[in-house]
Amino acid sequence: MTTQEMTHGTAGQATAGAGRPAGRPRSEKAEKAIIEATLDLIAEGMGVAELSIEAIASRAGVGKTTIYRRWSNKEDLVADSLATLKAPLPAVGGVSVRDDLITLLAAMQNEAGQERTRCLMNIAMSDADRYPRLMGRFVKVAVEPRRKAVRDVVQRGVDNGELRPDTDVEVALATLSGAMLWYTKWGNGELTDDLAERIVDQVLSGIAPL
Amino acid sequence: MTTQEMTHGTAGQATAGAGRPAGRPRSEKAEKAIIEATLDLIAEGMGVAELSIEAIASRAGVGKTTIYRRWSNKEDLVADSLATLKAPLPAVGGVSVRDDLITLLAAMQNEAGQERTRCLMNIAMSDADRYPRLMGRFVKVAVEPRRKAVRDVVQRGVDNGELRPDTDVEVALATLSGAMLWYTKWGNGELTDDLAERIVDQVLSGIAPL
DNA sequence: CCGATACGCAACGGTGTCGTTTCGAAAGCT
DNA sequence: AGCTTTCGAAACGACACCGTTGCGTATCGG
Structure with a gap:
């Protein structure tokens, strides 16, 4: 990802051995909700510039803190959000x-x-x-x-x-x-x-x- | 135009006879400057949503009042600005x-x-x-x-x-x-x-x- | 149970824009 | 002259975000 590892990864910290985060783990659900909200707002016609963290947090039912803890700026968040988009392409027949x-x-x-x-x-x-x-x-x-x-x-x-x-x-x-x-x-x-x-x-x- | 006639035109008021505005006429120069500034800002990458009247006024060297007196909202201003764009098209040879x-x-x-x-x-x-x-x-x-x-x-x-x-x-x-x-x-x-x-x-x- | 971390929430001071209003100074007409 | 309207500038109160902080609660490991 882009700035996922601001303090630490989600389960990373490989080599150090004792490195397990030791604390409440980050909610995977919140992360999904944030990204979903971001895509939703974009899909409603918001340009990147008009996207506000507050709106995203509100839409996702999440505190702003939870967002800032993961992404240091809007661009990274949007980038990660876009990266989750899957492209369902039509299968072609291959005949002609x-x-x-x-x-x-x-x-x-x-x-x-x-x-x-x-x-x-x-x-x-x-x-x-x-x-x-x-x-x-x-x-x-x-x-x-x-x-x-x-x-x-x-x-x-x-x-x-x-x-x-x-x-x-x-x-x-x-x-x-x-x-x-x-x-x-x-x-x-x-x-x-x-x-x-x-x-x-x-x-x-x-x-x-x- | 679109909302040019909020109080009166610039020299209109045809039939009424005595209708001449009677006061300091609106500066044609200011109007040009406003439109120019609008187009400039757009040309610098501003989306319509991010355009601010304050920025336009500042750029045009004009008071916000002067803008609001002519256009009641941003969309009208932008519309009028776009309408002034000339399209210099290349002449074609007409050979083939x-x-x-x-x-x-x-x-x-x-x-x-x-x-x-x-x-x-x-x-x-x-x-x-x-x-x-x-x-x-x-x-x-x-x-x-x-x-x-x-x-x-x-x-x-x-x-x-x-x-x-x-x-x-x-x-x-x-x-x-x-x-x-x-x-x-x-x-x-x-x-x-x-x-x-x-x-x-x-x-x-x-x-x-x- | 304890310490650590993340959670949602609400508030902070700061900034930028909004649309309006007031001001003193032009600039036109009669 | 006097009257009217516009000018640029500055300030108004209102709102929306910003990024940060503190609070009480939830959830993990040891």
């Missing part, structure tokens, strides 16, 4: 590149419709410059897995001949994901069911004649 | 669709490298949900012109046969712009000079074989 890409993009579109995801994405976009360390964390746990899923499908297509051998995989990735991102953010309500399909088909076929 | 798209995307990439644009984009992304009225404004003055520029080029290509007649213009637009957006936000430093070219060429030719 086209189908798999549509599946992934449709999932992306669906996620973008959820409030929680929207807010997390907002943070990713807007607080990225201000809290680079924090964003590294977020990109790693939330963005990168999705990016990898798309990249793997594209790469597979290149390898097995479903796509051109000279395909620029990174650009393809940006094109597909970026198009969906663009639509979910600024596409004026035109989020139809066949959107993923339209994007994928156009990226596959191109728009130049023949 | 490919060249024009590369020009537009390269300009987009270049703009995304500037701090001011980055911050404005951040606001557009993250505060969009929280301040929908405000975003309508911003989209209209900043996003839509660029979207239109790309769309016009694509549409021209469709019309004159440089692109397939059945091209989905909106998807093409999302694909091109979205790819660049994606790269500038999360492309790990791989912002090479030929990026615009690579994106455009791939969108044109597609990635399916033949």
Whole structure:
């Protein structure tokens, strides 16, 4: 973690032998509650800057002390919170590149419709410059897995001949994901069911004649 | 404007005849300074929520009174400020669709490298949900012109046969712009000079074989 | 049981912003 | 001139957080 060991770890202190903390152990439940509250508030539209320790403590049903004992600053707390996010990715069929890409993009579109995801994405976009360390964390746990899923499908297509051998995989990735991102953010309500399909088909076929 | 006429306009009051304000007129300079300060602070990374009237007043060299006299709340001030933004778009050559798209995307990439644009984009992304009225404004003055520029080029290509007649213009637009957006936000430093070219060429030719 | 530590809670002094008000000094009109 | 309105500046009381501290209680090891 990041600043977990302010006084000591939770069960660490390996070598010293007699080092067992000797006292009431930290409540694992409180820790969970704090992180949950943090994510909740973020998911309600709070930017990192507006997050207040008091609000988190209150929401978590916890004393501020309990928070400060574990994290010395807000950024560390948020970083650890983001790190707990699991990314449930849709499984792809593996039959055709086209189908798999549509599946992934449709999932992306669906996620973008959820409030929680929207807010997390907002943070990713807007607080990225201000809290680079924090964003590294977020990109790693939330963005990168999705990016990898798309990249793997594209790469597979290149390898097995479903796509051109000279395909620029990174650009393809940006094109597909970026198009969906663009639509979910600024596409004026035109989020139809066949959107993923339209994007994928156009990226596959191109728009130049023949 | 939005709440400009709290007590009266600046020189309005048309019909009533005797209606001339009769007193010291409002300083046009102060108004400019306030708006400039607002944009400055935003451009320095402030989210809308963190913007403080005090900071704006101080930055503008103006009393808070002068601000409150004109705008009853922060959102109106920000909305009016955003409305003053001009969008200097690159002129396209009009020779070939490919060249024009590369020009537009390269300009987009270049703009995304500037701090001011980055911050404005951040606001557009993250505060969009929280301040929908405000975003309508911003989209209209900043996003839509660029979207239109790309769309016009694509549409021209469709019309004159440089692109397939059945091209989905909106998807093409999302694909091109979205790819660049994606790269500038999360492309790990791989912002090479030929990026615009690579994106455009791939969108044109597609990635399916033949 | 004892010592140690963590718990939730409430309070501390300090800071920053809020929106409003008051002030003396411009700056316009008649 | 006199009147009106705005100007910048400063102060107001109110509130929200900050990070810290003390309190009484709970929960561990020895």
